[in-house]
Amino acid sequence: MHTRKLLFPLFFFFFFFFFFFNFSVVSAENVRFNFTSFTLRNITLLGDSYLRKGVIGLTRELGVPSSSSGSLIYNNPVPFSDQETNTTASFNTKFSFSINSVNPSSFGDGLAFFLSPDNQILGSPGGYLGLVNSSQLTKNKFVAVEFDTRLDPHFNDPDENHIGLDIDSLDSIKTADPIAQGIDLKSGNLITAWIDYKNDLRVLKVFMSYSSLKPENPVLNVNIDLSGYLKEVMYVGFSASTEGSTELHLIENWSFQTSGFQPVRPNLHPHNVSDSSVTVEPNFPVSNSTNKHHNKVGLGLGIAGPAFFCVVLVVFGYISFKKLKGMRTGICLRAELVAGPREFSYKELHSATRGFHSIRILGRGAFGNVYKAIFVSSGSVAAVKRSKHSHEGKTEFLAELSIIACLRHKNLVQLLGWCAEKGELLLVYEFMPNGSLDSMLYREPDQGVLLSWYHRINIVVGLASALTYLHQECEQQVIHRDIKASNILLDANFNARLGDFGLARLMDHDKSPVSTLTAGTMGYLAPEYLQYGTATEKTDVFSYGVVVLEVACGRRPIEREPDSQKMVNLVDWVWGLHAEGRIIEAVDKKLNGEFNEEETKKLLLVGLSCANPDSSERPSMRRVLQILNNEAEPVAVPKMKPSLTFSRVSLTLEDIVSDNE
Numbered sequence: 001m002h003t004r005k006l007l008f009p010l011f012f013f014f015f016f017f018f019f020f021f022n023f024s025v026v027s028a029e030n031v032r033f034n035f036t037s038f039t040l041r042n043i044t045l046l047g048d049s050y051l052r053k054g055v056i057g058l059t060r061e062l063g064v065p066s067s068s069s070g071s072l073i074y075n076n077p078v079p080f081s082d083q084e085t086n087t088t089a090s091f092n093t094k095f096s097f098s099i100n101s102v103n104p105s106s107f108g109d110g111l112a113f114f115l116s117p118d119n120q121i122l123g124s125p126g127g128y129l130g131l132v133n134s135s136q137l138t139k140n141k142f143v144a145v146e147f148d149t150r151l152d153p154h155f156n157d158p159d160e161n162h163i164g165l166d167i168d169s170l171d172s173i174k175t176a177d178p179i180a181q182g183i184d185l186k187s188g189n190l191i192t193a194w195i196d197y198k199n200d201l202r203v204l205k206v207f208m209s210y211s212s213l214k215p216e217n218p219v220l221n222v223n224i225d226l227s228g229y230l231k232e233v234m235y236v237g238f239s240a241s242t243e244g245s246t247e248l249h250l251i252e253n254w255s256f257q258t259s260g261f262q263p264v265r266p267n268l269h270p271h272n273v274s275d276s277s278v279t280v281e282p283n284f285p286v287s288n289s290t291n292k293h294h295n296k297v298g299l300g301l302g303i304a305g306p307a308f309f310c311v312v313l314v315v316f317g318y319i320s321f322k323k324l325k326g327m328r329t330g331i332c333l334r335a336e337l338v339a340g341p342r343e344f345s346y347k348e349l350h351s352a353t354r355g356f357h358s359i360r361i362l363g364r365g366a367f368g369n370v371y372k373a374i375f376v377s378s379g380s381v382a383a384v385k386r387s388k389h390s391h392e393g394k395t396e397f398l399a400e401l402s403i404i405a406c407l408r409h410k411n412l413v414q415l416l417g418w419c420a421e422k423g424e425l426l427l428v429y430e431f432m433p434n435g436s437l438d439s440m441l442y443r444e445p446d447q448g449v450l451l452s453w454y455h456r457i458n459i460v461v462g463l464a465s466a467l468t469y470l471h472q473e474c475e476q477q478v479i480h481r482d483i484k485a486s487n488i489l490l491d492a493n494f495n496a497r498l499g500d501f502g503l504a505r506l507m508d509h510d511k512s513p514v515s516t517l518t519a520g521t522m523g524y525l526a527p528e529y530l531q532y533g534t535a536t537e538k539t540d541v542f543s544y545g546v547v548v549l550e551v552a553c554g555r556r557p558i559e560r561e562p563d564s565q566k567m568v569n570l571v572d573w574v575w576g577l578h579a580e581g582r583i584i585e586a587v588d589k590k591l592n593g594e595f596n597e598e599e600t601k602k603l604l605l606v607g608l609s610c611a612n613p614d615s616s617e618r619p620s621m622r623r624v625l626q627i628l629n630n631e632a633e634p635v636a637v638p639k640m641k642p643s644l645t646f647s648r649v650s651l652t653l654e655d656i657v658s659d660n661e
Helices: 002-025 289-336 346-352 390-404 437-441 453-473 527-532 537-553 570-579 597-610 621-628 653-660
Strands: 032-035 043-047 050-052 055-057 066-074 090-101 109-116 143-148 162-167 174-176 191-198 203-209 220-223 233-245 247-259 361-364 368-375 380-387 415-419 426-430 477-479 488-490 496-498 505-507 558-560 567-569
Touching: 090 109, 090 233, 109 247, 143 191, 162 203, 162 220, 174 220, 233 247, 346 368, 346 380, 346 426, 437 488, 437 537, 453 477, 453 488, 453 496, 453 537, 453 597, 453 621, 477 537, 527 537, 537 570, 537 597, 537 621, 567 570, 570 597, 597 621
Parallel strands: none
Antiparallel strands: 032 247, 043 066, 050 055, 055 247, 066 233, 090 191, 090 247, 109 143, 109 233, 143 162, 162 174, 191 203, 203 220, 361 368, 368 380, 380 426, 415 426, 477 505, 488 496, 558 567
16 A cells, blocks of 8 residues: 555556656657568458458458458558648558459459558459449548559559559549550569659659669659648558459568658757757856856745645646545456556546437347447447446456557447446457447348348458468467357348457466356357356367357257247257258258358368267367368368267256256
C-alpha cells in the first residue's frame, strides 16, 4: 500500500514534466519499414488474402473461376502531413509481385498499391480491385497505383495490361502501358515495382523491372500535387480482386519509407520563429552582483513554479485516487492494454445500444447477450457483448480481452474495444452483417439467402486458416476450446470469422497443456476432453471436424430422429454412410445437388479424419489447410469408426443430452 501511494505522485510528476516541457516538440516523424518476407506481425489481412510460406496471396487460390477480393495493410498509421510545419511527406516504396493464373486464358482484374485514411479498406471483387465498394462508389478514399489486367469500359481502361494513378476513383488520372518497356503484368514472372513521390517536385513516378535493379526511365510519370490528398496519417497496403477468373496475386516482399519531416528543436528564442535556419547560441549573463541577484530570483521562481504545480497535481491525484480506487479493474486493464483496443465509455455504448434494449439483441450466450450498437456520430455499427453477471463473468472477460487483443487474422473477429464501468464488463467487436454460421445454416428456404456450396467451402477453409494461425503461427499457442457453429460469424462476403475467446487458453508452444475443468458445448467435445478435461490443439481439431460435417450435411451435431425420437450423433451417422460407401448421401438436401461430388467427398472425409475418436490419428490444422488447398494428400479414413475405451465410466449420448438439453 505504501509503495502504491508513492508511485501515484511520481506518475503525476513525470506526467507534468513530460507535458509542460515536451508538448512543444511533438511533430510528425519519417517512417521506414522493410519486409523481406512476410509474417502476420505488423500486418493485417482482410477479405480473401492469406499468408503462405512468407508470401501474401491477395485473392482466393482456386482451380475454378471465382470472385474474390483481399487486402494487405500495414498495421501502424503513417504520418504524411505535419500541420504545425505545413509539411507534406515525400515517399517511396519498392515491392515484388507476380500475377499468374491457374488457367492461362482466365485473367482479371489486377492489384493496386494504396494509401488510405481507413485501415479496414476492403472493396468489391471484379473491376473494383478491392478498393471501391460497388454499392458505395465514393465511400472509400485513397491514392492508388493500379496494375490492371482487364479492360473495364466502366472505368475507361485503355487495355487489359496497364498501370494507372487513381485518386478516390478507379477512373485513372493517367495510365501507361508497361509492355512498352517489356513488362507483361500477366506473365507470371516476378516483377519489382518502385513508386516514388517527390513532394517538392510535385511528381509521382512508377518504375518496373523483372530484376531487382531499378531502371533509369519510369513507366509512369505524373506531375501532380498530392498534398491535398495525403492526410495527417494514412494507412498503406495492397488490394486485389477477381471476377469469374482464376487470377492469382502474390506479394513477395515490400519496403516503404517517407521523407521530408525535419526533427523539431526546442524553441529557445520565440522571436526567431520566422527563421528556422538560425543556429541558437546560449546567452551567458554578465558577471555582476545585480545580474547575480536577478538570476537567483529567476532561478528560484523557475524551480518554485514547477514545484508548486507538482504539489497541486500530486494532491489532486491523491484525491482522485481515493475516489477511483473502486475502479481497479478498469485501471489495471488500461495499464495492460495501452497499445491495444480502444476503451469505450459506458455512456457511449449505452446510447449506441438504446440502453441495451431487447430489440437490439443479436444473440445470447453463456457470457451474456450480444447487442447491435449504432454510433450516430460516426454512422458505424458494432456488436457489443455484455456480461450477464459482472463478477462471475470477470474471468471470461479478462481471458477474452487479453487473448484476442493480441491476435490479428482475417478469419478472426476483430476486437474494437472494451469497457469496464458501473460494474459492467463489455466487449466491442466489428459487426458481422450475416450473423452466425448456425443461423445461416439452418435457415428455411423461404427466410432468405441459403449458403451455397461455394460459400460452405470458403467457410471451412477460412476456419482452418484461423485455427492454423492460433495453433502454430502465434508467438504463444491459443487453444480455443469452444469451436462451434454459433461462434463462427459471417461477414458481408460470407467469410468465416471465429469469435468468442472467453474459453480460450494461452499456452507456450511445445509445452504440455494444463488440465482444467471441462468447458465447451456438447456435440463438439472430443472424447478425451469430455473424459479427462484436458484441452489440446487436437481437441480443437475434433471440434473443427464436427463443424465441417455440420456445414456439409446441414445437420446439428446431435439431433433427435423425428420418428423414434432417438438421439443421433452426426459423426456416427456420417461414418455409418462412409462404411456403406454412401458418404455422398450425407450432403445437405437443401443444396439440391448443386455441388462438386469429388470435392464434397474429400470435405466429408476431412471432417471424419478430424473427428477421429483417437486423437493421435487426427491431422494438424496446418495439414488440414494443405489438404483443402490441394497441397497435400487427404488422410486415410477407416471404413469403421475407431472405438476407444477409458478407465473411467463414460457417459452415454442419452445421458449427455438429458443433462445438457
